[in-house]
Amino acid sequence: MKLPLVRAGGAYTGPEIFRLASLFLYASLLLEICLLWWMDKPGSTRSVKVSLFVVAALAVVALIRFARPGLHLLGRRHVLLELLAAGAAIGMLSLQSQLPIAPLPWWIGLASVFALELQGSLALAVILAVAVAGALTSVATGGQPEDWLPGFFVTLFAGLLSASLSKAMAANQASLEQALMNERRFNVIARAARHVFMITDRRFRTTYINPAITDVLGYSEQEMLAGAAPAIHPEDLPRRNANLQLLRRKAGASLSMKLRIRHREGHWVWLEIRGYNMLHDPAIGGLVFSIEDISARVEAERKLTEEHALLRTVLDLNPSMIYAKDSNGRFTITNASFQKHYGYASDAELHGKTTEELPGAGGEDGRHPVLPETARRMHLQDMHVIRSGVAVENLEVQDMRDGEVERWYRTFKYPLRDSSGAASGMLAIVRDVTDSKEYEMRLEHLAMHDSLTGLPNRRFMLKMIADLILPEGVPPPQIAVLYFDLDFFKSVNDTHGHDTGDRCLMEVARRIRYELPPEDMVSRFGGDEFVILTHAGMDAARERASRLLSALDRPVVIDDIVVKLHGSIGIAKLLPSHRTPSELIRDADAAMYQAKERGRNRVEAFNAELQVWATRRAQMDVALRFALERKELTLVYQPQVALADGRLCGFELLLRWNSPQYGEIKPDDFIPIAERSGMVVPIGLWALEQACIQLKKWHQAYPRQTPVTLGVNVSMRQLMHSSFIGEVAQILVRTGVAANCIELELTESSAMANPQQTIENLSRLKSLGVRLALDDFGTGYSSLAYLQRLPIDVLKIDRAFARGLGLDNNDAGIVQMILTLAQLLDLDTIAEGVETAEQITVLRRLGCRMGQGYFFSAGVPAAQAERLLAADQPYPLSLTAHA
Numbered sequence: 001m002k003l004p005l006v007r008a009g010g011a012y013t014g015p016e017i018f019r020l021a022s023l024f025l026y027a028s029l030l031l032e033i034c035l036l037w038w039m040d041k042p043g044s045t046r047s048v049k050v051s052l053f054v055v056a057a058l059a060v061v062a063l064i065r066f067a068r069p070g071l072h073l074l075g076r077r078h079v080l081l082e083l084l085a086a087g088a089a090i091g092m093l094s095l096q097s098q099l100p101i102a103p104l105p106w107w108i109g110l111a112s113v114f115a116l117e118l119q120g121s122l123a124l125a126v127i128l129a130v131a132v133a134g135a136l137t138s139v140a141t142g143g144q145p146e147d148w149l150p151g152f153f154v155t156l157f158a159g160l161l162s163a164s165l166s167k168a169m170a171a172n173q174a175s176l177e178q179a180l181m182n183e184r185r186f187n188v189i190a191r192a193a194r195h196v197f198m199i200t201d202r203r204f205r206t207t208y209i210n211p212a213i214t215d216v217l218g219y220s221e222q223e224m225l226a227g228a229a230p231a232i233h234p235e236d237l238p239r240r241n242a243n244l245q246l247l248r249r250k251a252g253a254s255l256s257m258k259l260r261i262r263h264r265e266g267h268w269v270w271l272e273i274r275g276y277n278m279l280h281d282p283a284i285g286g287l288v289f290s291i292e293d294i295s296a297r298v299e300a301e302r303k304l305t306e307e308h309a310l311l312r313t314v315l316d317l318n319p320s321m322i323y324a325k326d327s328n329g330r331f332t333i334t335n336a337s338f339q340k341h342y343g344y345a346s347d348a349e350l351h352g353k354t355t356e357e358l359p360g361a362g363g364e365d366g367r368h369p370v371l372p373e374t375a376r377r378m379h380l381q382d383m384h385v386i387r388s389g390v391a392v393e394n395l396e397v398q399d400m401r402d403g404e405v406e407r408w409y410r411t412f413k414y415p416l417r418d419s420s421g422a423a424s425g426m427l428a429i430v431r432d433v434t435d436s437k438e439y440e441m442r443l444e445h446l447a448m449h450d451s452l453t454g455l456p457n458r459r460f461m462l463k464m465i466a467d468l469i470l471p472e473g474v475p476p477p478q479i480a481v482l483y484f485d486l487d488f489f490k491s492v493n494d495t496h497g498h499d500t501g502d503r504c505l506m507e508v509a510r511r512i513r514y515e516l517p518p519e520d521m522v523s524r525f526g527g528d529e530f531v532i533l534t535h536a537g538m539d540a541a542r543e544r545a546s547r548l549l550s551a552l553d554r555p556v557v558i559d560d561i562v563v564k565l566h567g568s569i570g571i572a573k574l575l576p577s578h579r580t581p582s583e584l585i586r587d588a589d590a591a592m593y594q595a596k597e598r599g600r601n602r603v604e605a606f607n608a609e610l611q612v613w614a615t616r617r618a619q620m621d622v623a624l625r626f627a628l629e630r631k632e633l634t635l636v637y638q639p640q641v642a643l644a645d646g647r648l649c650g651f652e653l654l655l656r657w658n659s660p661q662y663g664e665i666k667p668d669d670f671i672p673i674a675e676r677s678g679m680v681v682p683i684g685l686w687a688l689e690q691a692c693i694q695l696k697k698w699h700q701a702y703p704r705q706t707p708v709t710l711g712v713n714v715s716m717r718q719l720m721h722s723s724f725i726g727e728v729a730q731i732l733v734r735t736g737v738a739a740n741c742i743e744l745e746l747t748e749s750s751a752m753a754n755p756q757q758t759i760e761n762l763s764r765l766k767s768l769g770v771r772l773a774l775d776d777f778g779t780g781y782s783s784l785a786y787l788q789r790l791p792i793d794v795l796k797i798d799r800a801f802a803r804g805l806g807l808d809n810n811d812a813g814i815v816q817m818i819l820t821l822a823q824l825l826d827l828d829t830i831a832e833g834v835e836t837a838e839q840i841t842v843l844r845r846l847g848c849r850m851g852q853g854y855f856f857s858a859g860v861p862a863a864q865a866e867r868l869l870a871a872d873q874p875y876p877l878s879l880t881a882h883a
């Protein structure tokens with residue numbers, strides 16, 4: 001279907017008429033010549049013949065030109081030549097008296113015919129020339145002006161008329177061709193277009209439609225022209241009808257609407273329709289519609305809307321404050337959390353504002369006030385992110401109010417870029433981390449503080465000291481550390497329970513804090529240990545320490561329980577040699593240790609002597625760790641003798657350390673070191689195993705009615721070790737020794753330090769079948785209640801009491817009391833440190849069953865002890881002391 005704008009059809013132009021007219025002209029002239037010649041039978045002159053020949057030739061040329069329009073016989077030169085020839089022939093024939101023709105019509109014809117082909121000034125010149133030639137021929141044949149003048153003007157007129165006609169025809173032809181070309185172009189465009197173009201009459205009947213309708217709605221052009229009317233979506237129908245009525249009503253009106261039309265296959269297609277009322281335009285005479293299929297766009301918009309809604313929901317449900325800004329730092333997006341925080345109800349209210357335009361410190365409209373300086377800082381930071389293109393991640397920000405941190409935020413800010421890579425804004429996520437921050441700070445506080453007393457703990461104190469230790473060569477600041485340890489605090493726990501113990505510690509902490517100036521730092525270092533850091537000099541530190549001890553003079557009263565506490569304090573000052581906090585603490589601890597050794601409840605300062613001692617202890621500690629594997633430890637056996645008959649009834653195993661570095665070291669010196677380092681556990685097990693092996697051999701070699709026993713010292717550290725009891729059981733099994741011949745000795749003071757635990761552990765040991773002895777009895781503070789519950793077999797009376805026997809009635813009295821107690825508790829007794837016969841006499845009189853001391857023998861090596869066993873001779877009980 002073509003748009004009927006231009007009616008196609010043949011149209012003559014000047015040159016086309018020229019072809020026919022020139023043929024007609026020459027043929028007519030030829031015919032006239034022939035007729036005249038035939039009618040008058042004139043003589044044939046040469047010029048007539050030539051003219052006849054020329055006209056005939058011209059007629060042939062014109063005939064060929066007419067018959068074969070494709071032949072190029074119309075060049076300007078050809079035409080002028082032809083005009084000259086035709087003019088010459090007419091002129092010659094006019095001048096011939098034998099064959100006179102009426103020349104005027106032929107000159108008029110010549111001017112008219114050639115004016116069709118020639119254009120412009122050339123055509124005018126030719127017309128003029130032909131008219132002049134006509135006039136001259138008339139004059140030459142005797143014509144008067146009244147004869148030739150009308151002919152001259154008629155020739156001019158006819159030529160000009162013909163030229164005008166030719167020009168008009170040429171113009172008509174050009175516009176016709178232009179119209180045809182436009183029509184072709186329109187048809188091509190309409191055919192290739194994706195959009196539907198449609199023209200309807202005023203009753204909306206389709207008069208033109210392009211093929212795109214098939215792609216859009218599935219109907220062909222013919223179906224549409226035949227009146228097919230695809231269904232309009234019911235929801236869109238009223239709107240569509242109203243719009244079309246409006247369009248039709250007014251010439252030149254236009255419309256734009258979106259509606260759904262059913263595709264031939266049944267689905268709905270979204271169309272965007274633009275309509276123009278062209279009823280008034282005669283060329284169109286209808287309503288013109290351009291129709292675009294916007295289904296994909298509508299679907300994309302729907303998706304975009306959905307995604308936008310989803311994004312908005314995600315943003316608004318996010319508890320973090322989220323906002324985006326443009327390149328000028330103005331809000332473009334804010335989420336609900338952000339709006340709520342600043343008291344806004346919607347995104348639109350914030351849109352376009354800068355941070356600085358948020359409500360000021362007054363908090364107008366009930367909105368969360370932003371301090372101007374905070375707003376300024378936020379704005380500057382945002383602008384920095386936008387301009388620098390560098391993200392800010394994980395930045396912690398505090399919201400300060402009245403000098404205090406009100407909220408903590410963790411912020412993430414990212415620069416945004418447009419598709420060309422230029423900075424277009426920024427996105428910020430601000431998370432309120434106040435709760436986790438407070439939790440973190442609480443954790444940090446807990447990690448650095450003691451939960452019971454609230455005082456800084458060991459970590460905190462070590463850190464504080466570390467901060468005060470300056471680089472080597474820089475004089476250290478004046479710092480002193482007081483190491484305060486409560487004496488026998490374990491017994492408070494065991495006697496009154498941990499709750500009371502805890503409350504005592506809280507009271508002690510309170511008294512320490514109270515006694516010291518605020519600038520002194522008090523920490524709880526361990527169970528009953530407090531470490532104080534002071535910037536005071538040594539004298540002032542001593543004075544502080546004395547005050548602390550005095551503070552404990554007043555008993556601590558918890559409910560109805562009165563607890564009497566004492567403490568020992570060691571002081572050390574920071575020296576250039578101290579490179580770590582533990583070195584300073586170590587010195588204060590050593591001083592405290594000495595205070596304990598010197599009788600407790602006192603203050604000792606770390607000094608050069610103590611330094612030597614502490615250094616030696618530290619070195620011995622290192623050496624002792626290798627003593628076992630280097631076989632530097634040996635065992636001696638001290639006989640234990642029945643005081644009734646002097647018979648050997650057992651031995652006590654005593655450790656000896658022969659150090660290549662320090663010589664022979666007594667157990668009293670190295671056992672405490674081994675206890676502190678824990679080495680006493682493997683050393684003790686080794687000693688026990690050696691003793692059991694030895695005793696087993698002796699039992700086999702020297703069988704007796706009452707087998708000899710072997711006393712083995714056990715320290716509290718050993719007893720409390722988790723695997724100790726199991727290890728003892730294994731040793732007994734491995735060596736096969738009779739368990740009841742092994743007597744494990746525990747000192748009274750250590751047993752009473754933690755009686756409850758001791759009772760439990762000793763009971764488990766006892767279940768292995770071994771005997772248990774309470775060593776150094778009389779020096780500790782045994783509670784009778786606990787003593788009764790301890791599963792022991794023997795009381796070993798401390799050598800301090802044996803020393804005064806025979807000399808000091810007090811000692812005899814004490815021994816008497818111990819023996820009575822032993823009798824009451826059904827315990828065996830053995831007196832230690834027996835050196836004289838007098839002591840034996842008194843001990844026998846008081847009823848002590850056994851004795852052990854230099855009077856009989858010091859500790860001897862196994863071989864020598866074996867010789868005693870082999871001899872099996874009773875010791876004399878009345879001689880003076882011998883080694």
Ligand SMILES: Nc1nc2c(ncn2[C@@H]2O[C@@H]3COP(=O)(O)O[C@H]4[C@@H](O)[C@H](n5cnc6c(=O)[nH]c(N)nc65)O[C@@H]4COP(=O)(O)O[C@H]3[C@H]2O)c(=O)[nH]1
Nearest residue numbers: 654655666667668671687713714715833834835852853854
């Ligand atoms: N003045 C005087 N002293 C006498 C007399 N008779 C014996 N002694 C000494 O008194 C200590 C007795 O041992 P202890 O009271 O169990 O006291 C022991 C014991 O508590 C501990 N000890 C020794 N060997 C071991 C061991 O293998 N393990 C553990 N845990 N401690 C041990 O070392 C402490 C000291 O042992 P030693 O120096 O061997 O000292 C021994 C012994 O040599 C005497 O007549 N007069």
